[in-house]
Amino acid sequence: MTATGTAVAVDAVTVRYDSGAAAVTPLEDFSVQVRPGELAILLGPSGCGKSTLLSIIGGMRSATSGSIRVGDAELTAMTALQLDVFRHDQVGYVFRRSNLVPSLSAVENVAVPLLVKGVPRRDALASATSVMERVELLSLLDRRPDELSSGQKRRVSVARALIADPPLLLADEPTARLDHIGAQTMITLLQSLASDGRTVIVATHDPRFVPVADQTVHMVPDLSSSMGAPTTVTFDPGETIFWQGSRGDRVYVLESGEVEVLNQLADGSEELITAVGAPGHVGAVSPRLGFPRASTARARTAVRAISYSVVDFEKLQSAQVETASSDDEPTIVAAPAEEAPAVVPPPSEELPTLVAEPSAAADETGSPDVPPPPP
Ligand code: ADP
Numbered sequence: 001m002t003a004t005g006t007a008v009a010v011d012a013v014t015v016r017y018d019s020g021a022a023a024v025t026p027l028e029d030f031s032v033q034v035r036p037g038e039l040a041i042l043l044g045p046s047g048c049g050k051s052t053l054l055s056i057i058g059g060m061r062s063a064t065s066g067s068i069r070v071g072d073a074e075l076t077a078m079t080a081l082q083l084d085v086f087r088h089d090q091v092g093y094v095f096r097r098s099n100l101v102p103s104l105s106a107v108e109n110v111a112v113p114l115l116v117k118g119v120p121r122r123d124a125l126a127s128a129t130s131v132m133e134r135v136e137l138l139s140l141l142d143r144r145p146d147e148l149s150s151g152q153k154r155r156v157s158v159a160r161a162l163i164a165d166p167p168l169l170l171a172d173e174p175t176a177r178l179d180h181i182g183a184q185t186m187i188t189l190l191q192s193l194a195s196d197g198r199t200v201i202v203a204t205h206d207p208r209f210v211p212v213a214d215q216t217v218h219m220v221p222d223l224s225s226s227m228g229a230p231t232t233v234t235f236d237p238g239e240t241i242f243w244q245g246s247r248g249d250r251v252y253v254l255e256s257g258e259v260e261v262l263n264q265l266a267d268g269s270e271e272l273i274t275a276v277g278a279p280g281h282v283g284a285v286s287p288r289l290g291f292p293r294a295s296t297a298r299a300r301t302a303v304r305a306i307s308y309s310v311v312d313f314e315k316l317q318s319a320q321v322e323t324a325s326s327d328d329e330p331t332i333v334a335a336p337a338e339e340a341p342a343v344v345p346p347p348s349e350e351l352p353t354l355v356a357e358p359s360a361a362a363d364e365t366g367s368p369d370v371p372p373p374p375p
């Protein structure tokens with residue numbers, strides 16, 4: 001196999017799912033470029049849109065808007081038939097689950113894509129054998145999936161993805177549930193496949209890929225550490241402060257007026273969750289967790305608020321706690337500058353996303369427990 005990699009350019013892609021009760025926008029105006037022969041990793045916690053992006057690059061899902069170019073081809077301009085051909089000729093896809101046929105041997109599993117295409121069995125098995133050699137499984141050709149370790153099964157599925165010698169290999173969580181030896185073997189294998197000249201894109205939450213990657217795409221910007229001085233902002237009645245699904249890094253502490261917190265439903269309607277008045281706050285939870293906003297905040301009346309970075313907002317809150325526990329010191333004491341913001345671990349990969357997401361009502365609203373900032 002002497003694959004030549006292909007360039008991938010994702011430009012201003014938005015993906016919106018309307019199938020559930022609430023509309024979900026895992027990708028919003030998202031762009032990334034991967035050069036031919038590069039190993040790129042899409043890194044981020046569960047639910048941030050890694051699999052969505054991978055399947056869009058692989059022509060398996062369509063974007064709501066934006067452009068996806070793979071080599072010379074613009075995927076959004078392709079017919080269903082052209083996409084079929086593209087997927088078969090250009091893309092090797094390693095799914096999260098190995099999906100091997102239990103009754104077939106390892107080499108037969110690898111040969112399946114060729115057999116389905118009508119390649120004679122002898123030729124298909126010969127090609128499959130050479131790919132099995134490439135992933136260092138030559139000694140396990142005749143094993144059935146239940147006689148293979150998780151890591152070996154995963155490598156068989158990599159071999160199957162490589163059988164048509166595609167210039168682009170996409171792998172979704174290829175090290176999930178592997179022990180460290182299996183994970184190391186997989187990471188080394190994917191690195192070497194990229195070194196052959198193939199373009200390899202891996203969706204993962206496994207930071208062990210970072211040292212070998214040519215490009216690490218952080219799918220979730222680290223909003224919890226973004227700065228920006230507190231500023232006074234005003235909103236007219238009916239003006240939206242932030243939209244559900246957008247990514248924002250500001251927390252709004254109200255000085256006057258009232259804010260409605262709403263859920264945007266999949267059918268386009270809105271559902272009022274609550275209303276927040278001064279001195280409450282909106283927008284505190286999602287940026288800290290690295291999630292898109294779980295609800296929309298809109299000014300019900302004229303609103304005046306102070307917009308804080310997450311870091312400053314947390315200092316404000318800890319200052320409030322200190323003040324509350326002090327008998328004779330009524331002024332707000334600033335939190336120590338070196339104090340790190342609370343770090344919230346990403347949700348476990350195995351948890352269903354809906355469980356991992358903060359509930360909308362708990363997300364963007366704050367009880368009026370934050371005092372106005374010090375003058
Ligand atoms: P990741 O791979 O980073 O865990 P996904 O791309 O699988 O993230 O999902 C991103 C978000 O989109 C999640 O909130 C998920 O629930 C939602 N989602 C994914 N696929 C669908 C779908 N087919 N219909 C509705 N929502 C979806």
Ligand code: MG
Nearest residue numbers: 050051052203
């Ligand atoms: Mg995923």
